[in-house]
Amino acid sequence: MKTINLSFPLTEEVRKEIAVPQVLAMGQFDGLHLGHVSVIESAVRLSKEQGIQAAVLTFHPHPKEVMRKGDYQGYLTPLRDKEEILEKMGVDVLYVIEFNESFSSLLPEQFVTEFLIQSEVKVAVVGFDFRFGHKGAGDEHKLRELGMPHMNVVTIPPLMLDGKKVSSTSIRSVLHEGDVKEAERMLGRRYSLRGTVIDGEKRGRTIGFPTANVEPSESYVVPRKGVYAVWVLHDNQKFPGVMNIGVKPTFHKDRIKPSFEVHLLDYSGDLYGQELTVELVEFLRPEQRFPSIDELIAQIQRDSETAKQILSN
Structure with missing residues (x-):
């Protein structure tokens, strides 16, 4: 073309x-x-x-x-x-x-x-x-x-x-609600974000869950803040993952601009500077503030297990 x-x-x-x-x-x-x-x-x-x-x-x-x-x-x-x-x-x-x-x-x-x-x-x-x-x-x-x-x-x-007109406005609306399944149905494919992995706070690796901090390459519609089960496409391969879209309230009080952090479940390696495409599969939970790091770690473990089950089907 x-x-x-x-x-x-x-x-x-x-x-x-x-x-x-x-x-x-x-x-x-x-x-x-x-x-x-x-x-x-x-x-x-x-x-x-x-x-x-x-x-x-x-x-x-x-x-x-x-x-x-x-x-x-x-x-x-x-x-x-x-x-x-x-x-x-x-x-x-x-x-x-x-x-x-x-x-x-x-x-x-x-x-x-x-x-x-x-x-x-x-x-x-x-x-x-x-x-x-x-x-x-x-x-x-x-x-x-x-x-x-x-x-x-x-x-x-x-x-x-189902009697409703498919439109870009409707897709934006369901994404803002976190309903990526309905967005996928109207798009005919999963909603995805493409971006480059940049330096982040590197906090994930200190708690056992290293994440790739993805800087979107374009001004995408930002879905509801929260945690999603995702597929990550990189170098012609596909990896299961968990992505958090949000401001990380456990660590930040006044942040406004959301970050896009992906934890790949079956991957080890350096992704800095690499381009990733992240397909949103299912909304797991809203973003929340945890009273302790241990409780955050426990929740991330649960999120990872839930994502594995969803992505294995």
Whole structure:
């Protein structure tokens, strides 16, 4: 899969590069949850039927982050993660439009004529709630109207689970509750965080439970503070583990920024400077303050045993 970064106005060189007959799925696609997957899979299927390129268009940074509006609280699926998932789905090209205040002022008519039609989009595939152009003035009906007769528009209905619409907002909500099982169900995969192991307080090794202090590589949505059973992916291997997300109240009173500390259950070695991907499997308990180090150690032992049982199933 090829990634092409775009910024408006497009140069003549870029216009020529992207002028390829294609089916284009469009959206923010933060989360790449099952609803988003249904949009992209439809585009890939249509591209194969028509024998033309399958492409995806997304925006970066997130519009809410740029405009400082709404409830932006980090990414469910940062761009690098998004690229890896889309490539596995059979997408040929990913267009990443730089979302800035200048682009946000683009009228729907300009977006269609200056990008979609000029890039030879034959079919645009969008979700039912797709909006585009200045202040979200364009919707699927406007897109269809502006695209005629050059471009067809296919609208994918919402994906429902147990009568509820799958959405990025819903996934954020259940993550804040610690319900990573429900997040996994809506995402179609486990929620994961990627980061580099950095120097920590090294307190874990002194109590028999060495931990890797993971510094997230992106601004991820932070799940509920607490302890989780996790899988840790490193160097093409997978290790069971326990992760604490929080401020370690047993040792700190006024810390605000959460840390991400992982204890790998079947691993010994130096992970400093290494990149880990941590998949959240199940919430074990809220973060709590213990009156003594011995009680903390006893609880960590129980957490480790619980995690082993969960991850062995």
